[in-house]
Amino acid sequence: MSKTPFDSSVFPLRHLLGIEGLSPLDITLLLDRANEYVELNRSVGGKLDTLSGRTVINLFFESSTRTRTSFELAGKRLGADVINMSVSTSSIKKGETLIDTAMTLNAMHPDVLVVRHGSSGAVKLLSEKVNCAVINAGDGSHEHPTQALLDALTIRRRKGRIDGLQVAICGDILHSRVARSNIHLLNVMGARVRLIAPKTLLPAQAERLGTEVFYDMKAGLKDCDIVMMLRLQTERMQSNFFPTVREYYHFFGLDYTKLEAAKPDALIMHPGPMNRGVEIASDVADDIGRSAIREQVEMGVGVRMACLEVLSLNLAAERPVADPNDSPVIDQGEHA
Amino acid sequence: MIYNPTPPEKTHAENRVAYVNARLLDPATGLDAMGGVLTQGERIVEAGAGLFTKDIPEDASIIDCRGQCLCPGLVDIRIQISGKDFANVGASAVAGGVTTAVCLPNTTPVIDDRSVVEFVARAARKAGLVKIYPYGAITKGLAGEELAEMGMLAESGAVAFTDGTSAVSNARTMAQALLYASTFGLMLVQHPEEPTLAHEGVMNSGETATRLGLSGLPKEAELIIIERDLRLAQMTGGRLHIAHVSTAESLDLIRAAKDRGLTVTCDTAPPYFALNETAVGDYRTFAKLSPPLRSEADREAIVEGLKDGTIDAIASDHTPKSEDTKRLPFADAAYGGVGMETLLPITLELVHNGHMGLLEALGLITQHPAELLGLPAGRLKAGAAADFIVFDPNRGWKVSDTELNSKAKNTPFDGRPVQGRVLKTVIDGRLVFDLEG
Numbered sequence: 001m002s003k004t005p006f007d008s009s010v011f012p013l014r015h016l017l018g019i020e021g022l023s024p025l026d027i028t029l030l031l032d033r034a035n036e037y038v039e040l041n042r043s044v045g046g047k048l049d050t051l052s053g054r055t056v057i058n059l060f061f062e063s064s065t066r067t068r069t070s071f072e073l074a075g076k077r078l079g080a081d082v083i084n085m086s087v088s089t090s091s092i093k094k095g096e097t098l099i100d101t102a103m104t105l106n107a108m109h110p111d112v113l114v115v116r117h118g119s120s121g122a123v124k125l126l127s128e129k130v131n132c133a134v135i136n137a138g139d140g141s142h143e144h145p146t147q148a149l150l151d152a153l154t155i156r157r158r159k160g161r162i163d164g165l166q167v168a169i170c171g172d173i174l175h176s177r178v179a180r181s182n183i184h185l186l187n188v189m190g191a192r193v194r195l196i197a198p199k200t201l202l203p204a205q206a207e208r209l210g211t212e213v214f215y216d217m218k219a220g221l222k223d224c225d226i227v228m229m230l231r232l233q234t235e236r237m238q239s240n241f242f243p244t245v246r247e248y249y250h251f252f253g254l255d256y257t258k259l260e261a262a263k264p265d266a267l268i269m270h271p272g273p274m275n276r277g278v279e280i281a282s283d284v285a286d287d288i289g290r291s292a293i294r295e296q297v298e299m300g301v302g303v304r305m306a307c308l309e310v311l312s313l314n315l316a317a318e319r320p321v322a323d324p325n326d327s328p329v330i331d332q333g334e335h336a
Numbered sequence: 337m338i339y340n341p342t343p344p345e346k347t348h349a350e351n352r353v354a355y356v357n358a359r360l361l362d363p364a365t366g367l368d369a370m371g372g373v374l375t376q377g378e379r380i381v382e383a384g385a386g387l388f389t390k391d392i393p394e395d396a397s398i399i400d401c402r403g404q405c406l407c408p409g410l411v412d413i414r415i416q417i418s419g420k421d422f423a424n425v426g427a428s429a430v431a432g433g434v435t436t437a438v439c440l441p442n443t444t445p446v447i448d449d450r451s452v453v454e455f456v457a458r459a460a461r462k463a464g465l466v467k468i469y470p471y472g473a474i475t476k477g478l479a480g481e482e483l484a485e486m487g488m489l490a491e492s493g494a495v496a497f498t499d500g501t502s503a504v505s506n507a508r509t510m511a512q513a514l515l516y517a518s519t520f521g522l523m524l525v526q527h528p529e530e531p532t533l534a535h536e537g538v539m540n541s542g543e544t545a546t547r548l549g550l551s552g553l554p555k556e557a558e559l560i561i562i563e564r565d566l567r568l569a570q571m572t573g574g575r576l577h578i579a580h581v582s583t584a585e586s587l588d589l590i591r592a593a594k595d596r597g598l599t600v601t602c603d604t605a606p607p608y609f610a611l612n613e614t615a616v617g618d619y620r621t622f623a624k625l626s627p628p629l630r631s632e633a634d635r636e637a638i639v640e641g642l643k644d645g646t647i648d649a650i651a652s653d654h655t656p657k658s659e660d661t662k663r664l665p666f667a668d669a670a671y672g673g674v675g676m677e678t679l680l681p682i683t684l685e686l687v688h689n690g691h692m693g694l695l696e697a698l699g700l701i702t703q704h705p706a707e708l709l710g711l712p713a714g715r716l717k718a719g720a721a722a723d724f725i726v727f728d729p730n731r732g733w734k735v736s737d738t739e740l741n742s743k744a745k746n747t748p749f750d751g752r753p754v755q756g757r758v759l760k761t762v763i764d765g766r767l768v769f770d771l772e773g
Contacts, residue, residue: 198519199572200512215519240483240512243476247485
């Protein structure tokens with residue numbers, strides 16, 4: 001299997017913790033690389049050996065099916081040893097702190113940790129305590145960088161560009177890490193971002209992130225090239241974010257009537273998992289001509305291969321030797 | 337005499353009626369002059385000074401107003417309907433000159449669902465007479481916990497949202513409600529009373545309550561909710577209206593908020609500028625209201641608030657209660673009084689006492705409340721619905737159970753000599769009340 005040589009020194013970061021702070025160059029590099037992997041994944045079976053001998057640990061503190069599987073597949077296609085750890089069933093239940101878990105895993109010398117955690121900032125905290133590269137697979141309501149990258153790749157392949165596009169992100173922006181990562185990425189790549197939601201599901205001063213805010217679907221969708229729907233977390237209904245699913249769907253669910261306001265060739269996206277009949281009508285979600293929802297999943301594997309590759313090439317060839325007197329991790333305090 | 341116009345006469349659409357020889361009063365335009373109004377069917381065709389001084393259209397029937405005042409029908413933005421008693425509400429309304437009324441959502445069933453909005457609209461239509469618009473509930477079942485479907489309720493016709501006679505007391509719930517409502521540009525109307533502080537209070541806290549041995553309800557219960565909600569309105573950008581303010585300090589708070597540019601409005605009810613806590617006197621349960629009648633200083637401040645425009649409107653707070661719920665020891669008696677038939681004369685006391693002009697006073701019960709809720713009412717205008725009243729601002733009468741058309745007689749003004757009486761009420765071009773008819 002052939003692949004183009006790759007200059008790892010181009011990508012400047014040790015971890016991929018978020019989109020915020022990445023340059024258009026960084027993003028383009030990842031997207032170009034991911035695009036090659038998408039083509040490779042389509043044309044040939046079998047494994048690459050790029051990450052042969054490397055260990056990737058999927059450390060998921062929150063349940064996930066698609067993201068974890070996508071990372072697992074990406075690691076295996078690159079020839080890495082991939083281990084899945086679902087922490088909700090493991091040591092966290094026994095009272096181990098996040099940092100202790102990180103320390104334990106660090107001692108096993110993984111090369112890449114792919115981490116999902118329910119608390120914003122937890123992945124960054126963990127990354128400061130380990131020697132390996134860390135990829136954020138979603139932290140709280142903060143960031144989900146690989147989702148934004150795969151969305152960007154989907155858009156670029158369908159529309160040929162990102163620059164200048166009008167993108168609407170609709171739904172539960174307040175709790176969405178997908179929305180935040182996408183806002184950063186789309187802005188830095190030159191798209192114009194709109195947010196559409198009831199005010200209860202919009203974070204304070206959302207317009208300060210470089211977005212235009214709408215409370216009405218038809219007004220917000222007007223002339224949009226891309227319509228990104230977010231999952232409505234119905235468990236939030238009890239906390240007075242919205243009265244009922246029926247009312248939410250009536251005003252903010254994407255159906256063909258509301259979609260008429262967007263451009264005729266507008267692309268419909270959703271990070272999944274979808275609630276049909278809640279934030280999106282089934283017929284819209286399944287519209288082969290307009291919905292890119294399944295394509296997004298496919299792009300996910302290519303994007304994660306690119307991320308794993310780029311970060312592991314930045315790793316030192318030799319693993320650092322653990323030195324108890326010079327731990328980069330724990331403040332030893334007076335015992336040091 | 338009250339005329340129930342249903343079923344409508346088929347020929348009504350063509351009917352032309354000329355109301356001649358009237359002193360026209362239209363607060364919206366500042367019109368105060370002799371003139372007339374011509375209606376055709378349900379609409380006003382023409383209204384103006386000097387109209388019909390010479391020629392009256394031949395096909396029009398003529399009603400001579402004999403120099404009396406003619407103004408837009410009263411717009412009462414706070415009434416309660418007990419049970420399913422829509423017909424009785426209408427009789428009381430038109431006798432008081434109220435042509436448009438907005439009812440609280442604490443009907444049976446509660447207006448927290450689209451189907452109930454439609455039920456109320458249908459019941460009110462069937463009863464005829466006054467035009468009734470509903471408030472929708474802020475929270476399901478008025479329980480103060482889960483948001484009601486305000487967006488869809490508004491689409492079905494709810495004009496604004498309130499939990500009626502109870503405050504949304506949880507700060508987080510109120511903040512979310514303001515935020516959510518502002519998504520659709522909807523207004524929330526708050527009953528300002530912090531329930532845990534109000535506790536078991538039954539009248540204003542103070543000397544009178546102490547002498548009577550009744551548990552007091554401190555004014556701070558009102559102030560706390562107003563202060564809190566002004567902050568929440570500022571924080572959320574939500575549209576807030578404070579119902580029936582009753583204390584001097586409430587007005588200080590609202591005045592200050594308006595001065596710093598917050599879009600907030602409030603109303604009061606006639607008892608709060610015409611009565612004080614001494615009206616409770618010898619345990620008169622008709623004077624047991626919510627909020628309670630306050631001190632004389634508070635009453636004077638409410639008058640000032642009406643004069644300087646801090647208070648945007650007057651609403652009757654019409655709350656019919658059966659004798660069974662009022663003939664009880666004071667602490668056990670129900671809150672509230674009927675008010676639609678005393679709305680005009682008590683408001684006119686502000687004029688007779690020299691606090692404000694006639695147009696200004698009428699504006700508080702016609703144009704202003706209509707504009708607050710965006711109701712198509714409160715103006716004498718060509719093309720508008722022919723909803724207006726003819727009244728004598730000086731005619732004296734005494735409020736008593738025999739004079740009231742309301743089935744419930746629980747008025748806090750019982751026995752009070754008042755000045756100003758509705759002579760005729762016209763709704764959709766039909767004469768529905770004629771005192772001398």
